[in-house]
Amino acid sequence: MKKQRGLQVIGWLVVVMLVVGLQPLSNAVNYRRLVLGMKSPTPLTKMVDFDPTAVTGVIMGAALGGFQGVAASMLWMKMEELWDSGKGTWLECLNVMRTVTLLDPHWLEPWRITGWHLAYNLYVETKDPKLQAIYLAKGLDALKEGISWNPNTHELYLELAWTYFDRVRDYENATKWFRATLQFPHPEFVERMIAHAYERLPDLDRALDWYDYCLKRNPEDGTAKGATTTIRLRYLPAWRLMQAGKYDEAIRAIDRYLEVEPNGTIALHVKAHIYEQAGREREALDVWRLAARLSALDHQARRKANELAAKLGVTLLPSEQAPSYFLEQMEQPRRLEVPRRRER
Amino acid sequence: MQAIYRVAVATFHEAWRRRFLNAILVFAVLIIGSSWTLTYLQPGAELKLLIDIGLGSIRFFGMLIAVFLGVRLISDEIEKRTIHTILTKPVTRAQFLLGKFFGSLATVLSNIALMGIAFYVVFAYKGSKFMAQGSSEASASGTPGISTDFIYANIAKAIGLSFVEMTVLTAVSVMASTLFSWIIAAIFSFFVYFVGQAADFFKSLANPARGTGFGGQLVFNFIYGIIPHFEVFDMREAIIKGTYVGWDTLGMHVGLGLVYATLIMLVAFLAFMNREV
Numbered sequence: 001m002k003k004q005r006g007l008q009v010i011g012w013l014v015v016v017m018l019v020v021g022l023q024p025l026s027n028a029v030n031y032r033r034l035v036l037g038m039k040s041p042t043p044l045t046k047m048v049d050f051d052p053t054a055v056t057g058v059i060m061g062a063a064l065g066g067f068q069g070v071a072a073s074m075l076w077m078k079m080e081e082l083w084d085s086g087k088g089t090w091l092e093c094l095n096v097m098r099t100v101t102l103l104d105p106h107w108l109e110p111w112r113i114t115g116w117h118l119a120y121n122l123y124v125e126t127k128d129p130k131l132q133a134i135y136l137a138k139g140l141d142a143l144k145e146g147i148s149w150n151p152n153t154h155e156l157y158l159e160l161a162w163t164y165f166d167r168v169r170d171y172e173n174a175t176k177w178f179r180a181t182l183q184f185p186h187p188e189f190v191e192r193m194i195a196h197a198y199e200r201l202p203d204l205d206r207a208l209d210w211y212d213y214c215l216k217r218n219p220e221d222g223t224a225k226g227a228t229t230t231i232r233l234r235y236l237p238a239w240r241l242m243q244a245g246k247y248d249e250a251i252r253a254i255d256r257y258l259e260v261e262p263n264g265t266i267a268l269h270v271k272a273h274i275y276e277q278a279g280r281e282r283e284a285l286d287v288w289r290l291a292a293r294l295s296a297l298d299h300q301a302r303r304k305a306n307e308l309a310a311k312l313g314v315t316l317l318p319s320e321q322a323p324s325y326f327l328e329q330m331e332q333p334r335r336l337e338v339p340r341r342r343e344r
Numbered sequence: 345m346q347a348i349y350r351v352a353v354a355t356f357h358e359a360w361r362r363r364f365l366n367a368i369l370v371f372a373v374l375i376i377g378s379s380w381t382l383t384y385l386q387p388g389a390e391l392k393l394l395i396d397i398g399l400g401s402i403r404f405f406g407m408l409i410a411v412f413l414g415v416r417l418i419s420d421e422i423e424k425r426t427i428h429t430i431l432t433k434p435v436t437r438a439q440f441l442l443g444k445f446f447g448s449l450a451t452v453l454s455n456i457a458l459m460g461i462a463f464y465v466v467f468a469y470k471g472s473k474f475m476a477q478g479s480s481e482a483s484a485s486g487t488p489g490i491s492t493d494f495i496y497a498n499i500a501k502a503i504g505l506s507f508v509e510m511t512v513l514t515a516v517s518v519m520a521s522t523l524f525s526w527i528i529a530a531i532f533s534f535f536v537y538f539v540g541q542a543a544d545f546f547k548s549l550a551n552p553a554r555g556t557g558f559g560g561q562l563v564f565n566f567i568y569g570i571i572p573h574f575e576v577f578d579m580r581e582a583i584i585k586g587t588y589v590g591w592d593t594l595g596m597h598v599g600l601g602l603v604y605a606t607l608i609m610l611v612a613f614l615a616f617m618n619r620e621v
Binding site for chain 2: 008012066106
């Protein structure tokens with residue numbers, strides 16, 4: 001009996017020793033998994049801040065016993081079915097997409113498609129500009145949230161940059177996110193997109209630098225070649241005069257091109273920029289307003305017109321106004337108002 | 345040694361005669377085989393889906409087999425009183441326990457091997473198509489595309505790690521079987537498995553940056569320390585990313601699994617030593 005009790009004590013001591021000895025091995029395995037990219041960790045900030053989405057994802061993952069990847073894949077197939085068969089509304093598709101991102105936040109495809117779906121499909125589904133702005137901003141938010149989960153790969157940076165470039169036409173943010181893409185292996189066209197964004201901003205020096213880079217990398221790059229020639233012929237003379245402080249001559253130079261193509265977006269942006277540099281804000285505002293009236297999608301011109309109009313105390317026409325709530329929405333977290341079911 | 349072997353062989357044969365285990369296996373093979381019919385999704389998504397369904401099914405059904413087999417090993421013998429016959433022969437409790445454990449491990453291994461073969465067949469056919477399709481679309485769009493390096497080797501290693509994971513889970517259910525009735529043991533085993541999948545969460549909860557007090561840190565670190573980290577045996581992400589998993593890394597994972605299993609079986613033995621049968 002005594003011998004058995006002694007064995008028991010030794011046994012439990014061995015158990016405790018094994019538990020303690022296990023920890024370095026367990027830490028080493030976890031460390032190696034992180035270093036080799038065998039697992040994507042839940043970003044610590046999400047846990048420290050107790051991000052509800054992240055915590056829900058972890059708990060659901062535990063409830064599914066590590067099968068959340070399978071569940072996410074199954075839901076994704078369901079989403080494809082809703083999409084292709086046309087049985088589900090696009091909002092239903094959105095709900096399924098968001099659930100997939102919650103279940104498997106390291107899967108990039110659902111983030112990409114969710115951002116695109118919000119910023120493009122749902123945006124055009126509604127005619128209400130307020131709702132459009134919310135969808136657009138939520139699309140951008142989804143992509144940013146995806147980046148916060150997957151900061152070490154280019155895909156979502158690129159998708160976000162493209163949405164800013166193509167949809168929002170916010171070229172400052174577009175250049176920022178396109179440049180963020182460069183940290184990782186990326187498609188060849190990204191450098192060219194940076195140049196395009198700088199061209200539209202306009203920041204012609206930087207645009208030319210990036211086009212030059214593209215041409216040095218590939219002298220046969222026809223797009224870069226054409227864009228460089230266009231910039232040098234159309235806008236650069238005025239730009240250089242502006243840099244030399246000869247603002248009147250710069251305006252005359254860009255006007256010469258605008259006589260040929262009065263609706264040229266980039267030329268109008270350059271002209272407004274020259275006025276701004278010259279401190280002639282009223283005239284800059286007029287040019288931005290003109291650009292805004294010419295293209296409903298020129299958000300860059302609308303934003304600029306809005307800023308200057310607010311500064312100068314000018315009232316804009318409705319067709320020139322950038323929706324102010326749009327700017328607000330871009331800065332604050334937003335909520336989609338779900339219409340309440342009517343009581344019968 | 346002979347006694348352990350005999351108990352193990354008897355357990356193996358008995359397990360294969362259990363109909364519910366056969367049903368689980370058939371169902372698993374059907375699910376894995378159904379991914380054969382996967383239709384076109386976005387490039388890259390099909391491959392991920394194929395791997396998720398295949399390896400996910402192996403882990404899921406492997407888990408069911410490991411738990412339902414393990415929890416009935418001891419409790420059934422006690423309920424049917426057959427344990428008296430066995431223990432009166434020159435078979436010690438330790439030999440009996442180890443024989444049962446190894447017998448159920450052999451059953452789990454054979455089941456995982458069958459599911460793994462089914463998955464490999466599907467993958468060899470569908471996976472190669474998806475990979476070719478994905479790489480041609482990626483090169484056309486100029487994007488880096490999905491990495492398919494080491495994919496076949498990684499899948500084999502992932503199946504191997506699933507077996508190590510199930511070894512630990514079998515040990516947990518055998519241990520639970522020595523302590524509780526089979527139904528409670530099953531609940532306990534599932535609970536440990538699910539919590540073990542989110543072991544990292546407890547480490548995050550213990551982080552003082554979250555404002556966790558000293559007591560909370562102790563509790564969460566203790567749970568993190570004792571709970572088997574089942575999520576480390578999941579290799580799907582490495583497969584998708586095309587990460588090379590070297591033998592040394594694999595060895596560390598296997599080593600960790602073996603230490604867990606040894607530890608849990610030791611606890612099972614200590615509990616079984618005191619148990620009146």
